[in-house]
Amino acid sequence: MTHGHSHSHSLRGPAPLGPLAARIVVGLLVVIGAAVLAGAVVLWPSQQKVDIPLPFQDATGGAVTTEAGHVTSSSLGHCGSSSAGRVLTSAPTPGLPEAGECVQSVVEIASGPNAGATTLLEFSLTPGQPNLAAGEDIRIIRAVDQHGSTTYAFYDYERTWPLVALALAFAVVVVAVARWRGLRALIGIVVAFGVLMVFLLPALRDGASAVPVSLVASAAILYAVIYLAHGVSLRTSAALLGTLTSLLLAAVLSWSAIELAQLTGLSEDQNNEVAAYLGHVSITGLLLAGFIIGSLGVLNDVTVTQASTAFELAATENTSRRAVFTGAMRVGRDHIASTVYTLVLAYAGSSLPLLLLFSVANRSLSDVLTSESVAIEIARSAVGGIALALSVPLTTAIAAVLATPGESPNVPTTPADIPRNRT
Known part of the structure; x- marks a missing residue:
């Protein structure tokens, strides 16, 4: 068949x-x-809301705010300047002779509410401290206390x-x-x-x-x-x-x-x-x-x-x-x-x-x-x-x-x- x-x-x-x-x-x-x-x-x-860890808090308990900064000068000087971290519109005041030597860097604030002003950052002469040079771009922390006073501190180098x-x-x-x-x-x-x-x-x-x-x-x-x-x-x-x-x-x-x-x-x-x-x-x-x-x-x-x-x-x-x-x-x-x-x-x-x-x-x-x-x-x-x-x-x-x-x-x-x- x-x-x-x-x-x-x-x-x-x-x-x-x-x-x-x-x-x-x-x-x-x-x-x-x-x-x-x-x-x-x-x-x-x-x-769920989690509290911000203390190292990352500002004075009010919120997140730390960072701003852009530009280093205009960096030199040795006496520590303890009253201008350190403050918002400046003129030259920073000198430090205290008895306070020892620090690296003092003048930084132009490039963003935020105080853009155009300057601030002074002080660094001790110990290992691990930043070594800022004039012309470098950095990030700085902006902190506002309960009285409304603003201070700045070094955060990191600008790497964007x-x-x-x-x-x-x-x-x-x-x-x-x-x-x-x-x-x-x-x-x-x-x-x-x-x-x-x-x-x-x-x-x-x-x-x-x-x-x-x-x-x-x-x-x-x-x-x-x-x-x-x-x-x-x-x-x-x-x-x-x-x-x-x-x-x-x-x-x-x-x-x-x-x-x-x-x-x-x-x-x-x-x-x-x-x-x-x-x-x-x-x-x-x-x-x-x-x-x-x-x-x-x-x-x-x-x-x-x-x-x-x-x-x-x-x-x-x-x-x-x-x-x-x-x-x-x-x-x-x-x-x-x-x-x-x-x-x-x-x-x-x-x-x-x-x-x-x-x-x-x-x-x-x-x-x-x-x-x-x-x-x-x-x-x-x-x-x-x-x-x-x-x-x-x-x-x-x-x-x-x-x-x-x-x-x-x-x-x-x-x-x-x-x-x-x-x-």
Whole structure:
């Protein structure tokens, strides 16, 4: 009997595992995305008012106001001038001979209600004091007391335009080299910082638990960054699922490291200030959130590379999923080797001032390595390295299952294009 249809099997067609695996991965990502949205709703910060910490308050309890200033002169003089910090319209009065020597800088007030006037800033001759030179632009604090008297003090150097120039140069180079993908990556960075500023920090400030808040924020950032920069496809979906799974592992490892090593975070000055002025915020939670957020970038880098490698290898003629996995893992091992020491050296570089102080204090190596400040960086490196190493086989396996052997990597592979079983 002759049938009115025939069966054909193409060597370049999808293997039976491909379509089912694709639907499972896409389904998992949809479920995880819905869980992230639900978590964001539940954990959304209440925006409750928090008192401004004392170092950042003015005399009335409000936020400190800063203004632009321009240094017109800087010279040695006697300390204790009655003009120090005052609003001046004439030359400052000399200091007191018995008060010792200071660096006295005359600063033109360039913004605010006293723009055009000058003020005098005095700095003692001790390490750590600013060394202002004529012609420099700075930021100065304007404080008004209960009697309406205005005083000024040094706040910081003016860095707006140098930072704007660096940011523009960064954006131009990224877009020039990576084109539209680079532009989408920059948009992803903006989204990431938006999540941190609008959700993560206010939630932590409200005293929310660090683990769920950090995981929800990190997952939201990953969905935005990976799909924005690399487009929506099975390739990027493989990278995203691998990164999300590795991120969960990094959270568990971070919590374990902090508990086992008894890290408190109180060795860092900023954490001590948080503990002093925001007592309801958990310092160990803040430390944990830092571990989790810090692992995002390196995990994203590795998983996207592994997924891309697997899909490119799958486009080779007469290949198999096993061959795709094996080949991609060879690339992944090199990636692990290079990225792990990059990760460790980056953390070591951030701790150089501390290591320098230890080196001149004649402390034993074991004391140095087990001190909390160094132990935090060791734990951070270990957590990042373990999560990084495990993310490679995990993401490679997901990508090898999703990639159709023999199919061109340029063929669109959005969820809508998931192939159906053919007979």
